[in-house]
Amino acid sequence: MAKKDPIRVCEEASRHVYLRAGARDPMPSTAETACFEAGIKFGSLYHQFAGTPVSPSSADSLATAMEDAIENQPHCESVEVDVLVDDLASELAESTADYAELTGRFIEVEMLVEYEGTRVRTRMEMEDDYPMMRLVSVED
Structure with a gap:
């Protein structure tokens, strides 16, 4: 008899209990997962590169x-x-320097994420002195 993954068993049991009670499936939808993936990409892009020395050249x-x-x-x-x-x-x-530190003020970003057939378009640009990251569209 094959050994079952205990995490998978818990997920299946939780889903069964929630659905029997008439609740929404506790697992994220494909669109929600695609949006989550886009957020991960924005987080790593911004926090990996913020502070990098940058000049026009x-x-x-x-x-x-x-x-x-x-x-x-x-x-x-x-x-x-x-x-x-x-x-x-x-x-x-x-400034007397030849470079500045990269911040959201100096970049605009567009990104396309696809997860299991769902396409998420995102954009980052300054809004009220804040680098706003937002969903532009979610297409199934």
Whole structure:
């Protein structure tokens, strides 16, 4: 007799009890999982690269590195990072340094995640001085 995975047994038992009680299935839907995956990608993109030294001359290579790094993750179809070079140059014009630290103020990001046939489009851009990450669409 094959040994059963105890976690799988618990998940199946929990699902059975919830469904018998008329409750919603406790497991996330495919769309919810796809949205979760998009959030994971945004979290790693932002927190992995925040603070990276960036200048107008290194902006393109940094954007490419960010895109390539996140596209390596499961379920990530595409990432487009736009380093706002004009905003960066304005910041540097008021500084004695030749570079700035990367923050959400200097990037806009679009991402496409696909999980089991559900496609999630996301975007990050500044809103009220905050790098807002949001869902643009969820398509089954």
